[in-house]
Amino acid sequence: MKRLNTATPDFEPAFAALLDEARETTNRVDGVVAEIIATIRAHGDAALIDYTTRFDRWAPTAPAALRVTSAEIEAADASIRPELRAALNLAAERIEAFHRAQLPRDLEMQDSAGLTLGMRWGAIDAVGIYVPGGKAAYPSSVLMNALPARAAGVPRIAMCVPTPDGALNPLVLAAAKRAGVTEIFRIGGAQAVAAMAWGTASIGAVDRIVGPGNAYVAEAKRQVFGRVGIDSIAGPSEVVVIADADNDPRHIAVDLLAQAEHDESAQSILITPDATLADAVAVAVEAELRHLPRAAIASESWARHGAVIVVRDLAEAATLTNRLAPEHLQLMVAEPRTLLAQIRHAGAAFLGRFCPEAVGDYVAGPNHVLPTGRTARFASGLSVFDFLKRTTWVEADEAALVAVGPAAVALAEAEGLTAHARSVALRLGG
Numbered sequence: 001m002k003r004l005n006t007a008t009p010d011f012e013p014a015f016a017a018l019l020d021e022a023r024e025t026t027n028r029v030d031g032v033v034a035e036i037i038a039t040i041r042a043h044g045d046a047a048l049i050d051y052t053t054r055f056d057r058w059a060p061t062a063p064a065a066l067r068v069t070s071a072e073i074e075a076a077d078a079s080i081r082p083e084l085r086a087a088l089n090l091a092a093e094r095i096e097a098f099h100r101a102q103l104p105r106d107l108e109m110q111d112s113a114g115l116t117l118g119m120r121w122g123a124i125d126a127v128g129i130y131v132p133g134g135k136a137a138y139p140s141s142v143l144m145n146a147l148p149a150r151a152a153g154v155p156r157i158a159m160c161v162p163t164p165d166g167a168l169n170p171l172v173l174a175a176a177k178r179a180g181v182t183e184i185f186r187i188g189g190a191q192a193v194a195a196m197a198w199g200t201a202s203i204g205a206v207d208r209i210v211g212p213g214n215a216y217v218a219e220a221k222r223q224v225f226g227r228v229g230i231d232s233i234a235g236p237s238e239v240v241v242i243a244d245a246d247n248d249p250r251h252i253a254v255d256l257l258a259q260a261e262h263d264e265s266a267q268s269i270l271i272t273p274d275a276t277l278a279d280a281v282a283v284a285v286e287a288e289l290r291h292l293p294r295a296a297i298a299s300e301s302w303a304r305h306g307a308v309i310v311v312r313d314l315a316e317a318a319t320l321t322n323r324l325a326p327e328h329l330q331l332m333v334a335e336p337r338t339l340l341a342q343i344r345h346a347g348a349a350f351l352g353r354f355c356p357e358a359v360g361d362y363v364a365g366p367n368h369v370l371p372t373g374r375t376a377r378f379a380s381g382l383s384v385f386d387f388l389k390r391t392t393w394v395e396a397d398e399a400a401l402v403a404v405g406p407a408a409v410a411l412a413e414a415e416g417l418t419a420h421a422r423s424v425a426l427r428l429g430g
């Protein structure tokens with residue numbers, strides 16, 4: 001863990017190093033990922049079987065084994081304990097309600113020239129959702145990916161999830177059923193992204209791929225972009241906690257570790273104007289680590305990418321946060337809304353001392369698939385808009401064309417595009 005203080009002369013280079021860390025992880029796997037994508041394009045299902053055997057440690061006997069059967073889904077769903085099913089249903093209802101509320105309206109307007117102009121929203125035909133599963137299974141990510149797609153009206157929702165050592169996670173399958181996933185493939189990593197983008201004999205190509213994953217998944221999405229659409233690059237998780245003195249250090253410590261336990265590459269940062277709190281949180285992290293089954297991952301993440309930054313005041317905390325553009329931001333201060341007004345770049349913000357980011361991971365309602373690696377400067381979390389596209393339309397009668405057509409003719413002639421000019425002018429009798 002790094003300790004930084006904005007009042008010291010070495011602050012800027014140390015902070016610049018923190019900013020770079022988030023991007024490093026995806027850049028270093030670009031060669032490996034390019035090779036995996038090329039191999040899937042060349043060898044299809046056979047290559048999927050090879051990579052699954054190598055990376056997920058189970059050997060599918062035939063391409064058909066890559067697809068989860070409806071019998072397996074039903075058996076998994078039936079095995080879910082009632083209290084877990086209730087939790088899944090509560091999460092699904094809340095996530096679906098928030099995403100349905102986002103659905104936009106079509107637009108239609110008639111202007112003074114007599115043209116009618118419109119914009120119509122439509123769902124994408126087929127989406128591929130990637131659900132991570134290498135180091136942990138994420139039923140919550142199934143809901144976060146699939147429910148917005150369903151709310152948008154996507155008819156085909158294909159899901160890829162790795163099943164390390166061949167183990168299917170029942171809650172992942174139950175969540176997929178609950179969220180309306182139409183087909184499930186037990187493949188992971190860059191090979192899953194490549195298969196969904198290019199298609200193989202067993203997996204039909206999709207139009208857009210969404211979902212989080214490790215550095216291989218994030219880089220693969222970046223490389224298939226253009227062939228298919230993608231959402232933001234959601235790679236290893238990050239959190240920035242801005243806290244004033246009036247906090248229990250243990251609460252902050254577990255909030256930081258909640259990201260760290262995801263991945264050795266996760267980044268957890270505390271920013272505070274209170275040096276005593278900073279020290280207390282550092283001590284509390286070490287104590288809390290002892291209780292975590294995933295302590296090895298969390299402590300490596302904290303050691304390599306954790307940071308505690310002491311600032312002069314909360315305004316300076318906001319400035320640094322805007323430079324970090326974190327995936328998650330917790331505002332554990334007396335007036336979180338005032339501080340939020342100073343934040344321009346963050347994937348999702350959690351306001352108050354009783355609003356840990358973990359509540360957003362599961363049950364709050366907004367999406368937990370969020371831009372990482374500083375991409376919150378220009379990207380947003382998953383929403384129904386990732387599954388919709390727009391078509392604009394124009395209707396004109398003769399009178400409307402008379403009103404606007406001569407200007408189009410003039411501009412077409414200025415561009416030297418004679419057929420353009422004539423397509424308007426002929427209708428105007430010219």
Ligand SMILES: NC(=O)c1ccc[n+]([C@@H]2O[C@H](COP(=O)([O-])OP(=O)(O)OC[C@H]3O[C@@H](n4cnc5c(N)ncnc54)[C@H](O)[C@@H]3O)[C@@H](O)[C@H]2O)c1
Binds near residue numbers: 133217368
């Ligand atoms: N942003 C979000 O919403 C969100 C949600 C959940 C998880 N996450 C993040 O997703 C990530 C999940 O990572 P994960 O590893 O557990 O699961 P994953 O499913 O993303 O990756 C597992 C796959 O990685 C590939 N892989 C592993 N080692 C490889 C290697 N040496 N070469 C090539 N490919 C290799 C394999 O194909 C394997 O199936 C974590 O970073 C976590 O923080 C993010």
Ligand SMILES: N[C@H](CO)Cc1c[nH]c[nH+]1
Binds near residue numbers: 138140141361368
């Ligand atoms: N914090 C992760 C990235 O937003 C999402 C997640 C899923 N399960 C638990 N956490």
Ligand SMILES: [Zn+2]
Binds near residue numbers: 361
């Ligand atoms: Zn999480």
